[in-house]
Amino acid sequence: MPQNKFQRTFIVGCGCTAFIKPRGQRTTEDMGLEAGTKALLDAGITYDAVQTAFVGYCYGDSTSGQRALYGLGMTGIPITNVNNNCSTGSTALFHANNAVKSGLVDCALALGFERMAAGSLGTNFPDRPPPTLLFNKRSIDLEKTLTSGTNFGPGAPRMFGNAGQEYMDKFGAEVKHLAMIAAKNHAHSVKNPYSQFRNGWTVEQVLQAPKITAQLTKFMCSPTSDGAACCIVASEDFVHAHGLENQAIEVVAQGLETDDPAAYDTESAMEVIGYGMSKRCADKVFKDAGFADGEGRDLVGVVELHDCFSANELITYPALGLCAADEAHKMVERGDNTYGGKYVVNPSGGLEAKGHPLGATGLGMHFYITMQLRNLAGPMQAPGLFDIPDKRGKFGLVHNVGVGGAVVVSLLRRPEFYKTGGIDGQARLGYNHAHECRPVTLADVDKVKSKKSSKYVLQHAKL
Numbered sequence: 001m002p003q004n005k006f007q008r009t010f011i012v013g014c015g016c017t018a019f020i021k022p023r024g025q026r027t028t029e030d031m032g033l034e035a036g037t038k039a040l041l042d043a044g045i046t047y048d049a050v051q052t053a054f055v056g057y058c059y060g061d062s063t064s065g066q067r068a069l070y071g072l073g074m075t076g077i078p079i080t081n082v083n084n085n086c087s088t089g090s091t092a093l094f095h096a097n098n099a100v101k102s103g104l105v106d107c108a109l110a111l112g113f114e115r116m117a118a119g120s121l122g123t124n125f126p127d128r129p130p131p132t133l134l135f136n137k138r139s140i141d142l143e144k145t146l147t148s149g150t151n152f153g154p155g156a157p158r159m160f161g162n163a164g165q166e167y168m169d170k171f172g173a174e175v176k177h178l179a180m181i182a183a184k185n186h187a188h189s190v191k192n193p194y195s196q197f198r199n200g201w202t203v204e205q206v207l208q209a210p211k212i213t214a215q216l217t218k219f220m221c222s223p224t225s226d227g228a229a230c231c232i233v234a235s236e237d238f239v240h241a242h243g244l245e246n247q248a249i250e251v252v253a254q255g256l257e258t259d260d261p262a263a264y265d266t267e268s269a270m271e272v273i274g275y276g277m278s279k280r281c282a283d284k285v286f287k288d289a290g291f292a293d294g295e296g297r298d299l300v301g302v303v304e305l306h307d308c309f310s311a312n313e314l315i316t317y318p319a320l321g322l323c324a325a326d327e328a329h330k331m332v333e334r335g336d337n338t339y340g341g342k343y344v345v346n347p348s349g350g351l352e353a354k355g356h357p358l359g360a361t362g363l364g365m366h367f368y369i370t371m372q373l374r375n376l377a378g379p380m381q382a383p384g385l386f387d388i389p390d391k392r393g394k395f396g397l398v399h400n401v402g403v404g405g406a407v408v409v410s411l412l413r414r415p416e417f418y419k420t421g422g423i424d425g426q427a428r429l430g431y432n433h434a435h436e437c438r439p440v441t442l443a444d445v446d447k448v449k450s451k452k453s454s455k456y457v458l459q460h461a462k463l
Contacts, residue, residue, distance in 0.1 A: 008101075009100045009101050013042035014229070016038070016229040017035050021223070021225070023226075024115070026115070035111060035113070035229050035363075036109070037440045038230070040448035047073045052105050053065070054111075055080070056088035056113075066079050071449075085132075086358050089110070099233075107234045110232075112363040113357065138263070139159040140158070148214045152213060160308065161213035161216045164216070164312075165311075172329070182310040183206050185307060185349050187338075188348065188380070194354060197223070197354070221308075222307070222351035226357055227357035229364040247424045249373045250414070257406070257407050259404075274407055275319050277401070279319040279321075282320045283321070289411050302382040303396070303398075306351065320399055339382070369397075378434060380435055391416065394413075
């Protein structure tokens, strides 16, 4: 179908739980119910308006998505469960967005959650080789090409550490730049009540933390986490029919890419963990948004990108086109990745500080960018997003990658019909959930659950 035949799509509601240490304190259906309820309250609709749903998680049994959403009603809609490694949440959103964009439905829900085990990422299937084994082996094979020679540590940080080392070898960056990125994210996280860590570690504290790999210390690494997030996508007709012009944020362009042969065929640890995949996806998204090659980045004001390790944030700046290939560490030195600089990157604190519950991560990123573009992010608000002649303001950019592999890039913006004033999610929830984290109540669930099919009740939800 030609691009101009697609419907425009908008995020009209979103919700998030706090991201917490994985201690088994909450069930996935409990967290999913909270995030979904907040998103529906934000959008001012009931679950009856949702025509299809995509639910993402990595550590859970089949039909966990149904188990979570049935607390809102058993309406018979298609519910698809999604697992795409660390990009799972954004992949769920990608499919929800496409369902609306293609005209199949007018309202779709994307939910993501995770209940993780403490410590480094593992597998639930120790009786078979993991699908990422070849990526791990390829990264280790390439260590001989790096100045560090060899590396150590668990598989995931080792792979990303090797990628960071390649960048440092090529362009003269140093470990201090990785520490500056981590400290920046931890400083941002202090303002985020949803964050797992709000310590505000300094550059010195980051450098002095225990080493996980030759390049990365503990505070340069994202923790395992429990949490959930949800976004509701709707068509323009739906937006106008429900009076959501004062909160709808347009998904201007969105892409999903997987690996190409460069992940194995080139002598590049950066390619193994998705540098080229991210670049291809970002370039395609900006092209789909109507920009010529390399253009459009100057109109980006705020970014949530996948800093599973600070090394990945460093190499993702050029992958997304935010700077030249050899300028990422200089961008860090200039402060062009924080408040007062060219971009505000990870105002939420990023994965390193706010946490990384795999299935929820990408949807959480879209939650934060949506609230930034609504100008509701409070202490986390990026300045200057609307200080340009175009009343739509600047773009928000999301990047969510998973090794093995898949990457989702989204470009969001206020639509031209956006208007402030009137009832919005703040009024419906009773507070601004962009920068205040509260639990939901059974009364909240009652407001948004299906009016046609809501006899099913979550008997064990810890609300």
